[in-house]
Each structure stands twice: as C-alpha cells, then as structure tokens.
Amino acid sequence: MPKALSDYTWADWKRLRPLAHRLKTVRYQWIDRRYRRKPALVGDPAAVARDIAGRKVLVTVAYMDPEAIDLQATLLRHFFPDALYVVVDNSPDDDIARQIARVAAARSVAYLRAPENPWKKSSRSHGIALNWAWHNVIRPGAPEAFGLLDHDLFPTAPDDPFAPLATQDFYGYVRAAEPPNGCWYLWPGFSMLRFHAVQHLDLDFGQDWFLNLDTGGGNWEPLYSRYDLDRLAQSPSRFVPYRDGIGTYEGPLQWCGSWLHEVGQMGKPDVMRDKRRVVKDILSPHLEAARGEIVAA
Numbered sequence: 001m002p003k004a005l006s007d008y009t010w011a012d013w014k015r016l017r018p019l020a021h022r023l024k025t026v027r028y029q030w031i032d033r034r035y036r037r038k039p040a041l042v043g044d045p046a047a048v049a050r051d052i053a054g055r056k057v058l059v060t061v062a063y064m065d066p067e068a069i070d071l072q073a074t075l076l077r078h079f080f081p082d083a084l085y086v087v088v089d090n091s092p093d094d095d096i097a098r099q100i101a102r103v104a105a106a107r108s109v110a111y112l113r114a115p116e117n118p119w120k121k122s123s124r125s126h127g128i129a130l131n132w133a134w135h136n137v138i139r140p141g142a143p144e145a146f147g148l149l150d151h152d153l154f155p156t157a158p159d160d161p162f163a164p165l166a167t168q169d170f171y172g173y174v175r176a177a178e179p180p181n182g183c184w185y186l187w188p189g190f191s192m193l194r195f196h197a198v199q200h201l202d203l204d205f206g207q208d209w210f211l212n213l214d215t216g217g218g219n220w221e222p223l224y225s226r227y228d229l230d231r232l233a234q235s236p237s238r239f240v241p242y243r244d245g246i247g248t249y250e251g252p253l254q255w256c257g258s259w260l261h262e263v264g265q266m267g268k269p270d271v272m273r274d275k276r277r278v279v280k281d282i283l284s285p286h287l288e289a290a291r292g293e294i295v296a297a
Contacts (some may be wrong), residue, residue, distance in 0.1 A: 031118055032206065035128055036135040042101060042113035048086055049141035051110065056162055057084040059138065060149040061129045063115075063122075065092045065264070066099040066115065067276070068151045071283060073107040078290030079155045083147075083162075090129040100162040112137070122265060127206030127215045130188055134203055143195050148205075150189030152262035154279070156286055159258045161192050164233045169197035171224075172254050173235045177212040185224055188216040190235060190256045199224060239263075242275045251275055 039045075058076060062069050069087060078086050087104050089111065091097040098258055104111035114132050119125040130148065138146050145162050164171035172191030173213040188205050204218030213220055235256045242251045250269050254261035262279050265271065280287075
C-alpha cells in the first residue's frame with residue numbers, strides 16, 4: 001500500500017510519486033486478484049482445504065529444489081508428526097516440478113502446483129504464490145493454526161513452533177523496514193498464525209516496497225500495525241558463516257531458534273553447493289533418526 005499522503009515530501013510530490021505509487025498498487029492488486037482465481041496446475045486445492053480443517057498445518061512454497069523438500073518433509077515428520085504438511089510448488093520448470101511431486105508422493109505429503117507465476121523476481125513471485133495458497137487452501141480450509149516455511153528451513157529439535165500461539169495471535173521471525181520507519185512484519189519463511197485471529201482480514205503476503213517492506217510486509221497494514229511488538233514473543237535469530245574463515249554475508253546460515261535456514265539465494269553457485277553439503281552434515285544425525293523411524297514403520 002502507498003504511504004499516507006502526509007508522509008510524502010515536497011520532492012515526492014514534485015515527482016508525482018504519490019500518484020505513481022497508487023497506480024502501481026492498483027496494478028499489483030489487479031494481478032494478484034486475477035492470479036488467485038486460477039486453478040492449480042497439479043492437485044486439488046479444495047481437497048487439501050478439507051484435510052486441514054481444524055488442524056495445525058505447515059505450508060511451504062517449493063521452488064526448484066527437490067532435495068530441500070525431501071529434507072524438510074523427512075524432518076517435519078520426525079519432529080512434528082501431528083502437524084499436516086502441504087507443499088505448494090512455485091517451480092517454473094516442469095521437470096523439476098515433477099521431481100518435487102514425486103518427493104511429496106514418496107513422503108505422503110499433500111502437493112499442489114501453483115499456477116504459472118506472473119512475476120520473475122523471487123520476492124514478488126513468492127508473495128503472490130503465498131496469496132494464492134491463502135485464498136485457495138488455508139482460508140477455505142479453516143485450520144486451527146497455520147505456519148509458513150521457507151523450503152530450505154529445517155527443524156533440528158522437537159521445538160513446537162505453534163506453542164507461542166497459546167498466548168498470542170502470531171509468532172515467528174520479525175523483520176523491520178529497511179531503512180527503519182517503525183513498520184515490521186513476520187518473515188513468511190518462519191511464521192505461525194492463529195487462523196481465527198486473521199480469518200476475516202484481507203491478508204497480503206506480498207511486498208510493500210513503498211514502506212520498505214519485503215515479502216510478507218503487505219500484512220503490515222491489515223495485521224501487524226494493530227499490535228505492540230514489544231509485547232510479543234519473537235523467534236530468536238542469528239546469522240553465522242557456514243564455514244570458518246569467510247564473512248557471514250559471503251555464505252550465511254540463519255538459526256531461528258533450533259530451526260536451520262540455509263539462506264539458499266545468497267552466494268555463488270559453487271558456494272551454494274558447498275553450503276548444501278555442510279547443511280546436510282549438520283542435519284545428518286536428525287535425518288538418520290528420522291529415516292530409521294520410516295524403516296521401522
């Protein structure tokens with residue numbers, strides 16, 4: 001959403017930025033409304049919505065990484081067997097999408113392939129896919145609570161992410177506007193929400209660049225602006241280099257409490273391949289335990 005008219009400077013008005021921002025917002029909203037009405041390329045959203053009714057559900061937007069979904073599905077089943085897990089595939093490549101669908105089938109995970117995305121930039125593409133999932137699966141499904149996960153975010157302990165919802169309406173990793181302006185939002189790669197607290201709101205998991213907010217920041221106005229951040233529990237977070245001897249920005253890993261985020265879009269291809277090896281080494285004992293359970297079952 002554009003800023004309040006009073007927040008624009010005289011220089012902004014001279015450049016007609018208030019008008020430009022409103023025209024762009026109308027365009028983004030029109031594209032979003034059209035997209036959310038499109039059917040899934042694969043899968044039945046209505047059937048998935050029926051399955052999640054009254055349950056706790058974790059939803060991830062997959063993107064071009066079958067291995068990440070395999071790791072995540074395996075670990076979620078191990079640490080949180082009572083939570084439903086839904087994969088909404090935003091991959092533009094048909095062959096990779098089929099690979100992700102096979103992984104989901106092998107792990108007995110609900111799989112939907114989102115419609116062809118109108119956006120190429122990753123943040124905007126991710127946001128509109130989340131909005132599609134909200135309008136076609138989560139909102140009509142009316143779960144008890146729902147969580148949104150990045151596809152390269154992996155649990156390493158039985159630390160229930162829904163537990164904080166016993167005392168507040170949402171929980172997750174909080175990001176602030178850059179540069180700071182008082183606005184903040186939950187990163188939609190690790191956010192948990194009580195459905196009944198948000199079911200009637202016009203949620204928007206996209207960006208709000210006019211307020212300096214990335215993906216998920218579109219919920220500042222309808223949701224987060226109503227809450228005092230100082231009164232809310234937040235997920236702890238720390239960034240570390242994935243190997244000794246390099247700067248954090250060159251190859252970061254993020255820990256959200258006991259959840260490990262690979263931060264898959266940062267780094268050169270050779271760094272990303274090496275980082276995946278390191279991540280798998282970190283996850284190895286948990287994966288071994290999880291796969292042992294599958295064999296025993």
